[in-house]
Amino acid sequence: MPMNTRGYAAQSATTPVAPHNFERRDPRPDDVVVDILYCGVCHSDIHQARNEWHNSLFPMVPGHEIIGRVSAVGADVDKFKVGDMVGVGCMVDSCQHCSSCAQGLEQYCLEGATWTYNGTDRRDGLPTFGGYSERIVVSDKFVVTISDKLDPKSAAPLLCAGITTWSPLRHWKIGKGSKVAVIGLGGLGHMGLKFAKALDADVTLFTRSPGKEDEARRLGADHVVLSTDPQQMKAVAGQFEFILDTVPNPHDLNPYLLTLALDGVHCIVGQLQPLDPPVSAGAVISGRRTVTGSAIGGIAETQEMLDFCAEHGISSDVEMIDIQDINHAYERMLKSDVRYRFVIDLASLRKAA
Amino acid sequence: MPMNTRGYAAQSATTPVAPHNFERRDPRPDDVVVDILYCGVCHSDIHQARNEWHNSLFPMVPGHEIIGRVSAVGADVDKFKVGDMVGVGCMVDSCQHCSSCAQGLEQYCLEGATWTYNGTDRRDGLPTFGGYSERIVVSDKFVVTISDKLDPKSAAPLLCAGITTWSPLRHWKIGKGSKVAVIGLGGLGHMGLKFAKALDADVTLFTRSPGKEDEARRLGADHVVLSTDPQQMKAVAGQFEFILDTVPNPHDLNPYLLTLALDGVHCIVGQLQPLDPPVSAGAVISGRRTVTGSAIGGIAETQEMLDFCAEHGISSDVEMIDIQDINHAYERMLKSDVRYRFVIDLASLRKAA
Structure with a gap:
């Protein structure tokens, strides 16, 4: 029964x-x-x-x-x-x-x-x-x-939230000295910062809201970039080998793609909707960059x-x-x-x- | 002078x-x-x-x-x-x-x-x-x-045309038994077929035009799939580890993404325009699939x-x-x-x- x-x-x-x-x-x-x-x-x-x-x-x-x-x-x-x-x-x-x-x-x-x-x-x-x-x-x-x-x-x-951020960091072999960025500081993002830091990466938080610096640093970020500031975005052009994108809603990936180094990877874990506005093939081709995703x-x-x-x-x-x-x-x-x-x-x- | x-x-x-x-x-x-x-x-x-x-x-x-x-x-x-x-x-x-x-x-x-x-x-x-x-x-x-x-x-x-198709096949370690598909049968596509075959891959051509089977086989394809036929596309769902996309104009990647296996890679070499219609994040996440590009x-x-x-x-x-x-x-x-x-x-x- x-x-x-x-x-x-x-x-x-x-x-x-x-x-x-x-x-x-x-x-x-x-x-x-x-x-x-x-x-x-x-x-x-x-x-x-x-x-x-x-x-x-x-x-x-x-x-x-x-x-x-x-x-x-x-x-x-x-x-x-x-x-x-x-x-x-x-x-x-x-x-x-x-x-x-x-x-x-x-x-x-x-x-x-x-x-x-x-x-x-x-x-x-x-x-x-x-x-x-x-x-x-x-x-x-x-x-x-x-x-x-x-x-x-x-x-x-x-x-x-934990395994969703852990799995791609491990799959893409993030380790000592890897330059990693996390987009978004929510349930997934705050775990991404903690894990990337614990894996000895150099960790940046991308955020749209000023004033999160102290929190981000407490959680493991070495650097904080205001993604709405074109100057700050330009300053990190071509920098990252891995971006963990935890944003749950549709957003423009293109400004972030330009911050990836050669062979850099932009990994989506937070949204299931179409990538609109469309991803620029030029940005992908010009640095052999990758857009990928990961599920739990x-x-x-x-x-x-x-x-x-x-x-x-x-x-x-x-x-x-x-x-x-x-x-x-x-x-x-x-x-x-x-x-x-x-x-x-x-x-x-x-x-x- | x-x-x-x-x-x-x-x-x-x-x-x-x-x-x-x-x-x-x-x-x-x-x-x-x-x-x-x-x-x-x-x-x-x-x-x-x-x-x-x-x-x-x-x-x-x-x-x-x-x-x-x-x-x-x-x-x-x-x-x-x-x-x-x-x-x-x-x-x-x-x-x-x-x-x-x-x-x-x-x-x-x-x-x-x-x-x-x-x-x-x-x-x-x-x-x-x-x-x-x-x-x-x-x-x-x-x-x-x-x-x-x-x-x-x-x-x-x-x-x-040669190096543009060779470089990604090598970078993504295509070799004996790799299941590779080439989209498009033009200057790049015909080289993609030849190289993939010479690297001992199992090679499929995706084409929008019927009647290219004999040519495709002569150039190295083991299989030809008419990408405009939903039945044929469904029959190859989840099959490929690598797709070499040589199409020079904007086109919908999503039907092709569903033909990729777990960890499969869709590599763009033919177009520089935005990926419109937008790529489905769900298709990428659900099989840890990758959209990437490669330049010469x-x-x-x-x-x-x-x-x-x-x-x-x-x-x-x-x-x-x-x-x-x-x-x-x-x-x-x-x-x-x-x-x-x-x-x-x-x-x-x-x-x-």
């Missing part, structure tokens, strides 16, 4: 996220049952709760930056035991046999990964529900270990990132909220009024019961 | 290319004087003779696919001697000390390479004149050797390419013309009515004298 679980769900694209009862499956032999303690709030939660990507399934329980404790395990699970602190990110399953999965890059599963919410379970065909909830039931292959060196509250955003990260590299964070004392800067404040938090996020990630304390859901 | 030389020049953006007398400098100590035998006709000759890139200097002698014999050398030249068969491509000089030049990538010279025509000599400040001419005088560092195994007529287009190639890799061609019996498919037919050739090129490169026999210039 499935477990009845309380959570917060969007009922439609126009209904705010509100209390909801729904069922979680009984654990299968490879499942881990996680009692959720904390869940980060990602910008994509808003997009999906509001059906801005036109693929929303309702009712929808958002949330894919999940930290909790194991409360039960299936018969075949030996990697986790009751009481373990664990994390669940954006995926809960994948085909496990395609060339992407074979490389540990389940996010690029050729059959399509199963997303933590607004997805469809590939075994029972039922909708998946995310972390704004008491509990989640997930195959052990998609559960990661949270070191006791990490504060579980501020570790939550590592499951999406695989499970193995998520664990690698979490272990790196534990070792280097890295976590997200978070602002804790109660689940009852989620709709207000969405409004503040749309005004960039958060430093730098909201995290829901799910104790508030239990208290309300 | 400078040498008086005859050539064919455009006098303005609207005046066709016509006979002209102009001066060539006396050889400097590092100069090689080349009596031009053959010169390929590149699409960019048309753009520049017609000032379509809005940077033309008139009078202009186009031509940067130059083959000729050394007729004199400066005092310090020991790499070439009178009588040698040599080539000159798109560049005649560069700063020689920046990080790009230090890597042998003079085309990305941080101070700007000196172009073979429509450029300005970096020592005397005078305009540079290209290969629709009796003679050219070039620093020995920018002269390459043409093996006697190569037919000099069909070698001419290797100096631009360095002098060392041009020599490497020429030596590879000599060894593997590769050259361009050419149609010989007299210099007097150049304007008609331009008109035919605009209708894609050439297989696959016009080459001017400069004997026609001497005969006319």
Whole structure:
């Protein structure tokens, strides 16, 4: 008999996220049952709760930056035991046999990964529900270990904001002395600064807002460039080997492309819309520059990132909220009024019961 | 006293290319004087003779696919001697000390390479004149050797169309079994097919015109895909590790991006205009795909390419013309009515004298 679980769900694209009862499956032999303690709030939660990507399934329980404790395990699970602190990110399953999965890059599963919410379970065909909830039931292959060196509250955003910025920095071999720039200082951007600095890069923040210098430096930036100032942009022409572009909305890439060195890479992690205004082929050709993108990260590299964070004392800067404040938090996020990630304390859901 | 030389020049953006007398400098100590035998006709000759890139200097002698014999050398030249068969491509000089030049990538010279025509000599400040001419005088560092195994007529287009397609195939490490697609079957595209095949790749031609199958296979394609047929495009979704895009005009990259495998690369070599319609960030992110570009190639890799061609019996498919037919050739090129490169026999210039 499935477990009845309380959570917060969007009922439609126009209904705010509100209390909801729904069922979680009984654990299968490879499942881990996680009692959720904390869940980060990602910008994509808003997009999906509001059906801005036109693929929303309702009712929808958002949330894919999940930290909790194991409360039960299936018969075949030996990697986790009751009481373990664990994390669940954006995926809960994948085909496990395609060339992407074979490389540990389940996010690029050729059959399509199963997303933590607004997805469809590939075994029972039922909708998946995310972390704004008491509990989640997930195959052990998609559960990661949270070191006791990490504060579980501020570790939550590592499951999406963290891995989304970590994976491209590693893929493009950023290391000692690499000249890296990060565009945008939000949930992703502030993690980009921390990781690039921890990887010993020389780190620049591009920002459109003056007055962020001190914050940027605290988070790891060596330099801050006001991207709206043509003089400052000109001064860094041809400088960077890698730009991590965390801006969630369409924007002009061309001024940034000119700041890339020969063979430089502009990597998009924040937006899914078309690159409008159009990218200049001349800017790309004239320096053999690359425009690329990156989607979250695989499970193995998520664990690698979490272990790196534990070792280097890295976590997200978070602002804790109660689940009852989620709709207000969405409004503040749309005004960039958060430093730098909201995290829901799910104790508030239990208290309300 | 400078040498008086005859050539064919455009006098303005609207005046066709016509006979002209102009001066060539006396050889400097590092100069090689080349009596031009053959010169390929590149699409960019048309753009520049017609000032379509809005940077033309008139009078202009186009031509940067130059083959000729050394007729004199400066005092310090020991790499070439009178009588040698040599080539000159798109560049005649560069700063020689920046990080790009230090890597042998003079085309990305941080101070700007000196172009073979429509450029300005970096020592005397005078305009540079290209290969629709009796003679050219070039620093020995920018002269390459043409093996006697190569037919000099069909070698001419290797100096631009050849190196432009060779360089990205090598940079992106195309080799045995690589799944490569070439978009467009013109001067560049037909060389792309030949090189990709000679590098042991599995080669596909994307074309918008049916009926090119036999030609494409003759030139090295293993497969031909009609890019206007959605069924054929769907059948190759996620297939290619590298696409060489030789199309000279703006076109929609998005259908091609979906044919790239994980980490696949779409490399633009044919157009300088903005990428309109805009590239989908979703297509890039969802497969960690890359859009990049490449400009001609360095002098060392041009020599490497020429030596590879000599060894593997590769050259361009050419149609010989007299210099007097150049304007008609331009008109035919605009209708894609050439297989696959016009080459001017400069004997026609001497005969006319």
